[in-house]
Amino acid sequence: MEHHDEHDLGLAHDLKAMTQLASRRRALGWFAGASGAAMLAACDGGSSGTTSSTSSSGTTTTATPTPTASATATPTPTATSTSSTCVVDPTETNGPYPADGTNTSSGATSNVLTASNVVRSDIRTSFVGSSTTTAAGVQVTLTLTLVNVNAACAPLAGYAIYIWHCDRDGKYSLYDLPAESYLRGVGVTDSNGQVTFTTIFPGCYSGRWPHIHFEVFSSLANATGGRYATLISQLAMPSAACSTVYNNATGYTTSIRNFASVSINSDNVFGDNTSAQIAQQTPVMSGSVAAGYSATAVIGIAR
Template identity: 50%
Template sequence: MRTPSPRPDAVHEESETPEAHDLGLSHDLPTLLNRRHAIGLLTAGGLAAALAACTSGTGSSGSTGSTGSPTDSAGGGAPGDATQADVGDGEIPEETGGPYPADGTNGPNALTTTGVVRSDITTSFGDSSGTAEGIPLTFSLTVVDVSGDGDAGTAVAGAAVYAWHCDREGRYSMYDLADQNYLRGVQEADADGTVTFTSIFPACYAGRWPHIHFEVYPSLDDATSATNRMRTSQLALPQDVCEAVYATTGYEQSVTNLQGVTLDSDNVFSDGYALQMARVSGSVSEGYTATLRVPV
């Protein structure tokens, strides 16, 4: 587990101004410079690299599945593309946390709110109330230390993961919805290094591929300040599953937004997503399950 250096993220340019969500590292740099790991950006060439545009990634989304039948999208990519299991013991890329992390770096801090440690993040907690509507999604992240010898890595039992994502309409709680804090939560990893969250499938908003944000911390006690985190990254969702979900009521805008972005044009995933594409199974009628190995 080495202190990461954020990889450069380019701003996705469209004919219309994209929403102010996750506009890349250059957009978030003023915030990131307040974080401990960003000291590395100030070394020779680091700041220039952070502001540079990223280069091409790989492939398109996975195979197409129906809205009613169970599907299993194995790690993303067209047939023949590398999946997460094929890419060895590399560390998951460091990414921007976006403008709405609510980790204390730019205003709200969900990490210090009573009730944030939970597995079901569909509802608001603390003094807030409300429930996020959408197709059910359960996602699990398994944190492994790959800094030693061997490809498999060692499970980081006791690590903590803070996860957050937008709602069915593409809005983030504590920012777009100031009176809500749903779709945010912290979990402590079990003996296998795994945390599991019950949530809803996030929307696709303008300019970004569908994704889930997360931060990894050494322990639950450390997960109260962003300065303690070991890694910030994002989970990508397979195209076939997104298309099935977005064909349902409530996700109508996501249909148009998904048509306007690809993994190759996305400002986060365009330089490679093999380590970030989740394996997803399930169906619209029964809900979906996503899993991702998080090597740090």
């Protein structure tokens, strides 16, 4: 009996078998694609940013990705303004020359807070007693913004801030200069938590970094009553401004030598503060010796 190998059944048989095989493969491909897409969709839960479909010709196409929520969300802005970032100012000594009723000078207690005209924006002129001397020096317009650290740095209105500092020779009124009362004054914060003073750039005396003292009171009534301060602290004058003023302005000669021998890190007031505290305690200044300077600083308290 003649035996025929199954691999040699003739051309017609082979063509028929190839056609049937191709049809089965297309069907299997279609079902595999459909079931795979269904499985992917089920795993994705409908949140996938990419979808796939298969055309009737068997060609797979990819749709444009759908952006996810994280890709379209507005980025959180970096905190760069004083209204969005703040720290609690450290408590500092009010020093030996506060004139706030806490100490004496030449046997008498000095307390400018009880003076009827202590509330003033321009503090360059003496206002207690008979003297009306105006302190000489480079003009500084200082704006302080008082904020509540516990309420996202919200401004605090209606608070009183008392500031004082030495003159360009490093001397304090009512103490080194008993007849003078300049470079002292109180201001009340407005709806923006701000108060502005016109003063001069303080000199640098031996052993201390150049600074401005301040006391914060919860109300003007508390300020003028004295000894009710919510915060007693100091501002550190910027190093670059100190160098410029002391080396270029008239009357600051003694400050040149004193400033060369101090540093903010070794200062007995600022030296133990954190970098964030010192940054906030240091006013941002712009201007010149000839035109004067504008300065701004944030004061943070926890309410």
